[in-house]
Amino acid sequence: MSSHSCRSLYLADQVREIDRRVIAASAEPGDDAAGFALMRRAGQAAYAELRRRWPEARRLSVLCGSGNNAGDGYVIAALAACEGLSVQLLAVREPEALKGEAARAHEMAVLAGLRAEPWQADTSLDGEVVVDALLGTGLGGEVREPYAGVIEAINASGRAVMAVDIPSGLAADSGAVLGCAVRADLTVTFIADKLGLHTGQAADQVGELAFRDLGVPAEAHENLTPAAEYLGAGIVGEALPPRARGSHKGDFGHVLVVGGAPGFGGAALLASQTAARLGAGKVSLATAPEHVAASLTRTPEVMARGVRGVSDARPLLDGADVIVVGPGLGQGAWGQGLLQAALEVGKPLVVDADALNLLVTCWPGTRRDDWLLTPHPGEAGRLLDCSGGEVQADRLAAVKRLQAERGGTVILKGAGSLVAGPSGVGLCPFGNPGMASGGMGDVLSGLLGALVAQGLTLESAGRVGVVLHARAADRAAAGQGERGLLAGDLASYARILANG
Ligand SMILES: NC(=O)C1=CN([C@@H]2O[C@H](COP(=O)(O)OP(=O)(O)OC[C@H]3O[C@@H](n4cnc5c(N)ncnc54)[C@H](O)[C@@H]3O)[C@@H](O)[C@H]2O)[C@@H](O)CC1
Numbered sequence: 001m002s003s004h005s006c007r008s009l010y011l012a013d014q015v016r017e018i019d020r021r022v023i024a025a026s027a028e029p030g031d032d033a034a035g036f037a038l039m040r041r042a043g044q045a046a047y048a049e050l051r052r053r054w055p056e057a058r059r060l061s062v063l064c065g066s067g068n069n070a071g072d073g074y075v076i077a078a079l080a081a082c083e084g085l086s087v088q089l090l091a092v093r094e095p096e097a098l099k100g101e102a103a104r105a106h107e108m109a110v111l112a113g114l115r116a117e118p119w120q121a122d123t124s125l126d127g128e129v130v131v132d133a134l135l136g137t138g139l140g141g142e143v144r145e146p147y148a149g150v151i152e153a154i155n156a157s158g159r160a161v162m163a164v165d166i167p168s169g170l171a172a173d174s175g176a177v178l179g180c181a182v183r184a185d186l187t188v189t190f191i192a193d194k195l196g197l198h199t200g201q202a203a204d205q206v207g208e209l210a211f212r213d214l215g216v217p218a219e220a221h222e223n224l225t226p227a228a229e230y231l232g233a234g235i236v237g238e239a240l241p242p243r244a245r246g247s248h249k250g251d252f253g254h255v256l257v258v259g260g261a262p263g264f265g266g267a268a269l270l271a272s273q274t275a276a277r278l279g280a281g282k283v284s285l286a287t288a289p290e291h292v293a294a295s296l297t298r299t300p301e302v303m304a305r306g307v308r309g310v311s312d313a314r315p316l317l318d319g320a321d322v323i324v325v326g327p328g329l330g331q332g333a334w335g336q337g338l339l340q341a342a343l344e345v346g347k348p349l350v351v352d353a354d355a356l357n358l359l360v361t362c363w364p365g366t367r368r369d370d371w372l373l374t375p376h377p378g379e380a381g382r383l384l385d386c387s388g389g390e391v392q393a394d395r396l397a398a399v400k401r402l403q404a405e406r407g408g409t410v411i412l413k414g415a416g417s418l419v420a421g422p423s424g425v426g427l428c429p430f431g432n433p434g435m436a437s438g439g440m441g442d443v444l445s446g447l448l449g450a451l452v453a454q455g456l457t458l459e460s461a462g463r464v465g466v467v468l469h470a471r472a473a474d475r476a477a478a479g480q481g482e483r484g485l486l487a488g489d490l491a492s493y494a495r496i497l498a499n500g
Pocket residue numbers: 019035036038039040042065066067068069070071072101134135136137138139140141142143144145147164165166190
């Protein structure tokens with residue numbers, strides 16, 4: 001995929017290694033000048049973003065911790081003072097304890113005429129913009145006092161907030177809030193973009209994200225495998241070029257959706273309808289007989305067949321190019337029998353919902369290359385024998401483990417969906433809370449089936465599918481709002497996006 005569509009996301013240890021390489025490449029051993037030069041560039045970049053976002057601001061409150069993140073804060077404070085802004089400079093730890101480049105950054109603030117006041121519980125933040133330079137990538141474990149109290153005070157202040165590198169309290173690797181975290185309006189991150197700014201709870205903390213690479217050369221990233229690739233909107237057009245004029249329906253594959261146990265018809269209808277809308281050549285639905293009339297009424301293009309058991313489903317399974325199994329499948333004998341038949345027929349599979357739950361109980365050790373699993377955090381937790389909360393606490397680790405154990409491609413749904421496949425992990429930066437409603441997963445599974453039917457590999461379908469799904473939801477919400485967004489609203493927007 002082109003660099004235009006993807007950006008690499010790194011872990012804190014990797015960013016530290018990149019810093020180390022840049023500094024080692026440009027300094028004599030033991031000399032902190034190169035480290036300080038990098039820190040000055042970081043402070044300058046952040047200050048420039050602050051001025052861009054809040055050009056009218058005349059007074060800043062800059063809160064500094066005790067590591068290099070604080071160093072960036074002291075540089076910002078010095079630059080603001082030199083430009084004539086008034087600066088309330090607050091130190092959570094005494095600046096005398098700072099070391100290396102952070103100590104030099106503090107000296108820079110002193111030379112600019114500033115004196116850091118110690119943070120007190122009753123300190124009031126009077127800047128129009130608060131600069132959070134408390135904790136960066138060096139955060140380890142739950143936020144301790146006095147930092148926790150400072151973070152609460154920032155969030156309660158009602159002031160505009162710019163976070164330096166990462167909102168303090170947010171884990172740079174997982175995007176987990178470690179007890180409490182700053183809620184920023186703008187985060188300026190440096191050198192390499194961090195996974196934790198895009199997954200877990202990041203969406204509620206980061207605000208606008210500005211990434212500044214500080215001119216670090218590409219060699220500094222050599223041999224570091226990014227934790228994930230940021231999936232850009234451009235991957236959809238790259239994977240779905242315009243169709244040849246002489247195309248016929250046989251060129252675009254046959255999707256079979258298997259689901260809709262008695263009493264659970266809606267999910268399979270949504271999946272099959274979406275598969276048809278997203279360009280599959282043909283779509284069949286194997287469902288309980290009672291749902292057939294509803295499907296024919298709603299989407300006559302879908303060939304809906306009532307199946308009482310496996311023997312009714314066999315010809316449908318044999319005729320499909322890709323099978324979407326799980327929406328409304330249930331976990332009873334009907335669903336179990338159909339899943340077994342789908343697993344045995346040797347076609348690419350999209351496995352969702354109850355089919356995932358059945359994998360836990362009936363096929364615990366099964367792994368294969370030709371399936372795409374689409375769990376939400378709860379289903380992922382069941383597959384990994386842990387809680388959904390544990391999955392959310394480290395989504396990257398969870399999706400990688402699941403892919404390693406089960407093979408194929410795995411989509412871990414939820415804000416910042418992750419797609420783990422043979423070539424690594426992709427992260428979807430799109431989507432909105434309107435997607436937290438029933439049927440969204442069924443629409444995704446149908447959409448994935450349509451993409452596989454049109455010739456995408458399972459991994460590519462996973463990456464393109466999450467982007468298409470989430471961007472369609474963003475378009476739908478832009479028109480009519482997030483609250484009340486229906487899964488069925490997505491297909492028409494996804495169709496537009498899939499056609500460029
Ligand atoms: N030369 C460099 O290495 C550069 C570093 N940069 C900045 O440096 C940051 C990383 O600096 P550091 O590695 O010094 O780390 P940080 O400044 O992020 O934090 C380290 C400090 O936080 C404290 N701390 C850690 N976990 C805590 C917890 N749970 N509760 C309370 N306090 C805790 C530690 O005691 C330590 O004093 C980056 O995020 C970035 O802002 C940038 O200036 C670019 C250049």
